[in-house]
Amino acid sequence: MPLAADTNIYLIGPRASGKTTLGRKLAESLGRSFVDLDARFVEARGETIAELVAREGWDAFRRAEADILAETAAQKGLVAATGGGVVLLPENRALLAKGLVLYLQAHPDRLAERLMADLNPDQRPNLTQLGLKEEIVATLAEREPLYFSLAHACLPERPIDELLEYTLRALKMF
Structure with a gap:
């Protein structure tokens, strides 16, 4: 049975893991609307x-x-890129669990590279007083168990076109 057209697909993972980039491409491929929760906040x-x-x-x-x-x-049938910390509140986890949740995994070194290449302190303020790499490692240690507990599928770090193909194949399981 294919994924129901009214099921929301939520992309979770740390900041700079590629949720927005994949989300846009995935929504286009599936003919769904795309929402970036951080952009919606602004x-x-x-x-x-x-x-x-x-x-x-x-x-x-x-x-x-x-x-x-x-x-x-x-709303129904969306692809939504969430903020990295959306999983911290129990009520958010309950809402996410009503959709299909995909966890975008990325190595801390790669996340640091991406954040340094695209510094955007207005959209991505520091979470702690730690250095960037230390903050990423500490944040992942706190959040990764929550990401895993919600994820229907974990998406490994890949170039975006490969990641999209991997994701589309994974969605066929649902």
């Missing part, structure tokens, strides 16, 4: 994540992110 709030975090802290962002995920989950 559109809805009229401010960057960094601005909210600087003013009110990460907890305020997580609450806003949960609202945006709930609004997105009420």
Whole structure:
């Protein structure tokens, strides 16, 4: 039985793992709408994540992110790229579990390379006071068990075209 057309597909994983890039290509291949939750936050709030975090802290962002995920989950048949920390709140995990969840894996060295190549502190503010590589390792240690617990499939790091083909093959299992 093929994946139901009204099932949302959620891409989870650390920042810079390729969720937005894959999400756009996957949505196009499947003829579905694409949503980037971080971009939706900026559109809805009229401010960057960094601005909210600087003013009110990460907890305020997580609450806003949960609202945006709930609004997105009420729609059907989307491909959605989530923020890396969306898995931290239990209510978010419950919403994600109602769709098909794909975990984009990436090595910490590769994540650091991508983040250094595309510095965007407004969209990707530091999560800790650690250096970039140390922050990535610490964040993965905290979040990876949550990513694994939600994932219907884990997508290995690959060049984007190979990753898209791998993902489309994986979706045939559902």
